[in-house]
Amino acid sequence: MTREAYAFVRDFAAEPARELCVDRHYLLCASAGVLRLEAQGQAWLLPPARAALIEAGRPIQVSIPSPVTTASVLFDPGFAPAPPAPLTVFDLNPLARALVGECSAWGDGEEPLPAYARTLFAALAAVTWRLAEQPSPVVVPAGRSPELRRALRLTEERLGGQVRFEELAAEVGLVPRSLARRFAEETGLTWQAVLRRMRVLRAIEELAAGDAPITRIAFSVGYTSLSAFNAAFLDLTGRTPTQYRASFRP
Missing domain, CATH: 2.60.120.280 (Regulatory protein AraC)
Known part of the structure; x- marks a missing residue:
């Protein structure tokens, strides 16, 4: 026993x-x-x-x-x-x-x-x-259908560059309207909302990995504006990137 x-x-x-x-x-x-x-x-x-x-x-x-x-x-x-x-x-x-x-x-x-x-x-x-009664809000849907799961995987692979929804739809074999419907039905979110969550999650990963400057992390996950990155991060986590990194190191 x-x-x-x-x-x-x-x-x-x-x-x-x-x-x-x-x-x-x-x-x-x-x-x-x-x-x-x-x-x-x-x-x-x-x-x-x-x-x-x-x-x-x-x-x-x-x-x-x-x-x-x-x-x-x-x-x-x-x-x-x-x-x-x-x-x-x-x-x-x-x-x-x-x-x-x-x-x-x-x-x-x-x-x-x-x-x-x-x-x-x-x-x-x-x-x-x-x-646990107050879970983290930064959750990304995994998708159910093969097309959506592939779209999510491709989106994540391209976070650091220009991700175009129309190109994504073509690569998974759907027209943009059909792919948008899949996102709504399977995730309850738009593709843009999922993209933003993925970028914040990747930023959290980078924040935990070392001491890279916040600006460099913002650019590496696809933001061209530090203020836009900070606003998205704060909106999803309730903290600034600097505050979030500090919480890793009590």
Whole structure:
């Protein structure tokens, strides 16, 4: 019999998407680097200072664009209640970060947790379950149909340059009006709104990767105006790029 809750810290090299499914509620945190998560037709980016809470038995796709260090905490469904949603990504507050660090002293094992550790894991569950009720708004739809999934992939590949909707539609074999309808039906967003989210997500990835100037990041994700980049970033995340980067480094 394994412990009712346990934690571990692990380094991963870059790797393509693979399925992750565990029999415990899974709190996944990136302490260095960035993870990409996909489930239920949506995609999330998990940079440092953010966490993903995954319900037990829920399969998700995980990809690692570059080397990453993760801190993971697993809760037996009998120890912690079902999360607010099958998968949520949210900001960790200082208390949650401290609890994750403290819980990392107890890895998997057959011996029961001491009373102090049980209290810590229970407190961590209470705090992060509450935080998960306010998920990150920066989510990109993954699409259902092959045409839309390809359109999304091509859009993401061309973020740094000029992305033209008419050319995109032609490449996936649809007229622009039909592709626009696919975006509305499958994502609930326009292509322009999806493009903006993708650019902000790529910028978050760049912000987490190092100390590149904000202006350089703005241009690398396709913005020709720093003010337009800052406005889009603030609108989607509630923070400026500088504030967001600072939150990675408590």
